[in-house]
Amino acid sequence: MARELWRKAAIVGIAQSGFSKNIGRSERSLAVEVVRNALAEAGLAPEDVDGLVRFDLENTTEAEIARNLGIPNLRFFAEVGYGGGGGCATLSLAAMAVESGRAEVVVCWRARNRGSGGRPWAGTRMEVGGDQQWYIPWGLVRPVDQIAMLAARHMHEFGTTSEQFGAVAVAFRKHAQRNPHAMMRDPMTIEDHQNSRMISEPLRKFDCCLETDGALAVVVTTPERARNLKQRPVAILGAAQGMGPDHVVMANYHKERFLETPSLFAAREVYAQAGVEPRDIDCAQWYDAFTPLVILSLEEYGFCKPGEGGPFSENGRLEWPDGALPSNTSGGGLSEAYVHGFNLILEGVRQMRGTSTCQVEDAELCLVTSGGGVPTSAAILART
Amino acid sequence: MARELWRKAAIVGIAQSGFSKNIGRSERSLAVEVVRNALAEAGLAPEDVDGLVRFDLENTTEAEIARNLGIPNLRFFAEVGYGGGGGCATLSLAAMAVESGRAEVVVCWRARNRGSGGRPWAGTRMEVGGDQQWYIPWGLVRPVDQIAMLAARHMHEFGTTSEQFGAVAVAFRKHAQRNPHAMMRDPMTIEDHQNSRMISEPLRKFDCCLETDGALAVVVTTPERARNLKQRPVAILGAAQGMGPDHVVMANYHKERFLETPSLFAAREVYAQAGVEPRDIDCAQWYDAFTPLVILSLEEYGFCKPGEGGPFSENGRLEWPDGALPSNTSGGGLSEAYVHGFNLILEGVRQMRGTSTCQVEDAELCLVTSGGGVPTSAAILART
Numbered sequence: 187m188a189r190e191l192w193r194k195a196a197i198v199g200i201a202q203s204g205f206s207k208n209i210g211r212s213e214r215s216l217a218v219e220v221v222r223n224a225l226a227e228a229g230l231a232p233e234d235v236d237g238l239v240r241f242d243l244e245n246t247t248e249a250e251i252a253r254n255l256g257i258p259n260l261r262f263f264a265e266v267g268y269g270g271g272g273g274c275a276t277l278s279l280a281a282m283a284v285e286s287g288r289a290e291v292v293v294c295w296r297a298r299n300r301g302s303g304g305r306p307w308a309g310t311r312m313e314v315g316g317d318q319q320w321y322i323p324w325g326l327v328r329p330v331d332q333i334a335m336l337a338a339r340h341m342h343e344f345g346t347t348s349e350q351f352g353a354v355a356v357a358f359r360k361h362a363q364r365n366p367h368a369m370m371r372d373p374m375t376i377e378d379h380q381n382s383r384m385i386s387e388p389l390r391k392f393d394c395c396l397e398t399d400g401a402l403a404v405v406v407t408t409p410e411r412a413r414n415l416k417q418r419p420v421a422i423l424g425a426a427q428g429m430g431p432d433h434v435v436m437a438n439y440h441k442e443r444f445l446e447t448p449s450l451f452a453a454r455e456v457y458a459q460a461g462v463e464p465r466d467i468d469c470a471q472w473y474d475a476f477t478p479l480v481i482l483s484l485e486e487y488g489f490c491k492p493g494e495g496g497p498f499s500e501n502g503r504l505e506w507p508d509g510a511l512p513s514n515t516s517g518g519g520l521s522e523a524y525v526h527g528f529n530l531i532l533e534g535v536r537q538m539r540g541t542s543t544c545q546v547e548d549a550e551l552c553l554v555t556s557g558g559g560v561p562t563s564a565a566i567l568a569r570t
Numbered sequence: 571m572a573r574e575l576w577r578k579a580a581i582v583g584i585a586q587s588g589f590s591k592n593i594g595r596s597e598r599s600l601a602v603e604v605v606r607n608a609l610a611e612a613g614l615a616p617e618d619v620d621g622l623v624r625f626d627l628e629n630t631t632e633a634e635i636a637r638n639l640g641i642p643n644l645r646f647f648a649e650v651g652y653g654g655g656g657g658c659a660t661l662s663l664a665a666m667a668v669e670s671g672r673a674e675v676v677v678c679w680r681a682r683n684r685g686s687g688g689r690p691w692a693g694t695r696m697e698v699g700g701d702q703q704w705y706i707p708w709g710l711v712r713p714v715d716q717i718a719m720l721a722a723r724h725m726h727e728f729g730t731t732s733e734q735f736g737a738v739a740v741a742f743r744k745h746a747q748r749n750p751h752a753m754m755r756d757p758m759t760i761e762d763h764q765n766s767r768m769i770s771e772p773l774r775k776f777d778c779c780l781e782t783d784g785a786l787a788v789v790v791t792t793p794e795r796a797r798n799l800k801q802r803p804v805a806i807l808g809a810a811q812g813m814g815p816d817h818v819v820m821a822n823y824h825k826e827r828f829l830e831t832p833s834l835f836a837a838r839e840v841y842a843q844a845g846v847e848p849r850d851i852d853c854a855q856w857y858d859a860f861t862p863l864v865i866l867s868l869e870e871y872g873f874c875k876p877g878e879g880g881p882f883s884e885n886g887r888l889e890w891p892d893g894a895l896p897s898n899t900s901g902g903g904l905s906e907a908y909v910h911g912f913n914l915i916l917e918g919v920r921q922m923r924g925t926s927t928c929q930v931e932d933a934e935l936c937l938v939t940s941g942g943g944v945p946t947s948a949a950i951l952a953r954t
Binding site: 242247248249250252253256257258259260261262263264265266267268275278279282283285286288316317426427428429430431432433434435451455561 | 626631632633634636637640641642643644645646647648649650651652659662663666667669670672700701810811812813814815816817818819835839945
């Protein structure tokens with residue numbers, strides 16, 4: 187599909203709260219604030235908004251945002267499920283609304299006090315239903331346990347090493363050091379990674395993302411409207427979802443291809459929409475709740491062959507400024523903040539505006555991905 | 571907007587379970603069954619599906635449906651909130667996906683065991699948060715209490731009578747008598763309505779919808795694909811959402827225009843999309859969780875002036891075959907089944923296929939609405 191066919195929606199405003207372990211304010215207050223600030227950054231007002239898109243896990247509704255900001259009418263509102271898989275899907279929904287004329291100015295947001303909030307697995311008892319009954323009682327209790335299964339299998343199948351996981355963490359920490367908003371800015375070496383304590387074998391502390399309180403929003407509108415606003419528009423060249431066969435959320439092991447994740451399917455769609463190939467991508471923001479997810483994504487998004495994600499991550503290939511594929515240039519979920527991957531979208535926008543603190547020179551295309559352990563989504567953003 | 575511009579998506583298959591107070595099966599099993607059966611009715615198989623859309627209240631996820639039916643990959647999945655406001659919004663999302671190429675065959679469904687399920691207000695204690703804290707502790711506990719406020723205000727402002735509410739219930743019951751799938755088929759008179767017990771003043775038992783276990787699904791695809799399937803396609807001429815200003819879900823009273831509901835805003839959009847006016851509509855399927863919602867909708871969808879919904883509903887105007895606007899021709903939520911208004915969509919499809927048990931002669935356009943006490947949606951279906 188020709189690239190121009192899909193250049194139908196643009197990101198024109200972004201905003202984020204601070205990121206911290208305990209922000210001391212409600213998710214609702216943060217949500218209202220970032221939506222308002224993203225509009226202001228774009229040069230828009232709440233009266234201009236006619237669409238809102240959210241994660242289904244979001245604790246604040248569209249109606250609450252609209253009322254608190256004085257949005258006169260929402261002609262479009264929708265949600266997407268599956269936690270960290272939903273980030274780029276919100277962009278896809280917003281872009282669809284704009285493309286189809288259902289709405290003209292759509293804001294997507296995520297506000298989550300995960301740093302100070304509860305952890306369902308922290309007690310001695312938890313109730314599980316649905317698919318969770320098939321794996322949680324057998325010890326795959328926390329997300330880190332569930333992804334550790336994928337990591338162990340990747341090591342078994344391909345000889346991937348913990349040091350290769352560490353190379354991902356070290357690269358992203360290096361980028362976080364230049365980002366004043368990142369939560370983790372201390373230098374990290376592979377040795378530091380190897381010395382960090384085991385959380386769920388084979389995953390160590392520094393293989394795991396942060397737990398963050400914070401909120402972020404992006405404003406999507408038509409290319410026509412985008413031209414007359416305050417910021418340089420960023421084109422949504424592709425925004426796609428994928429699930430694949432026989433999917434079990436967070437425990438996608440009951441299938442012939444054990445390591446095949448929904449990312450493989452989102453990748454196919456997003457490249458087709460954008461009319462580009464992996465080699466055209468200048469930088470990437472990978473969903474990085476855990477380091478092995480980055481290694482799997484490098485394979486499924488076509489930057490290396492299956493099984494080669496471990497070696498690919500070494501030798502600084504993911505590092506700015508000299509790596510072949512500078513990745514998670516704000517520090518990502520591992521070192522900037524973990525807000526269900528939504529901060530990756532904002533860093534993608536900054537790269538395409540030319541305002542990242544690890545700006546990739548002459549970058550024209552940025553891939554942003556969402557979580558591959560669940561039904562997922564991806565976007566390709568383009569400089570305009 | 572020209573009508574042809576919006577004739578971009580079609581409904582090609584429908585299916586429903588039986589309706590009962592206690593169906594004796596899980597919602598998940600019902601959901602899988604109706605999705606499969608709607609595909610079969612269309613002449614499609616699970617392998618053809620690449621999109622699913624659901625209510626956010628749905629207890630079964632897209633991943634569970636996909637895995638249990640063997641759908642190889644979902645390229646599109648999304649949700650909409652606000653309970654009974656979401657019915658036609660699922661059609662809008664499916665149509666957008668199809669129009670934009672995000673997916674080609676999208677199934678929308680609703681499976682809900684409300685007849686046998688719990689009622690959150692039935693205990694002596696309930697926990698409320700969010701906006702509910704502002705009205706539930708003051709006695710607006712059940713949906714019937716919340717809508718009774720609108721009913722009482724309509725009576726106060728316009729002299730609307732309980733007998734006019736009754737005329738709605740009597741008309742829809744008349745239609746249910748011809749529908750073998752309707753739960754309530756005993757004849758009903760205005761006197762029966764007046765003698766039914768008060769549930770929440772001014773609303774009587776027969777002003778209230780049923781509590782039903784049941785499930786329904788519709789299949790949406792492109793007009794091109796629709797042409798070669800088993801059923802006569804039904805065009806989605808318009809499918810739109812609306813919220814309006816200062817909205818409080820189920821307690822939308824804190825505004826200057828007390829009786830203005832989100833329906834007014836969905837109406838504006840859906841007519842604009844379809845390029846038609848109220849006088850072009852041949853029959854309507856009104857969201858009828860409570861009779862006064864129909865009277866409000868008659869006004870907000872432009873079939874009479876504000877305040878005149880009560881008199882409009884009298885003299886058989888809503889009755890098939892001789893009324894000016896045959897409405898809820900399957901019996902609706904009041905007498906067929908209450909499955910969050912999703913059964914209204916299926917009856918709209920039957921009218922446009924020419925297969926209703928109260929078939930409106932030569933009907934070309936059917937309006938279907940979703941709940942107006944919440945952020946809502948509406949669709950205009952067209953015969954092809």
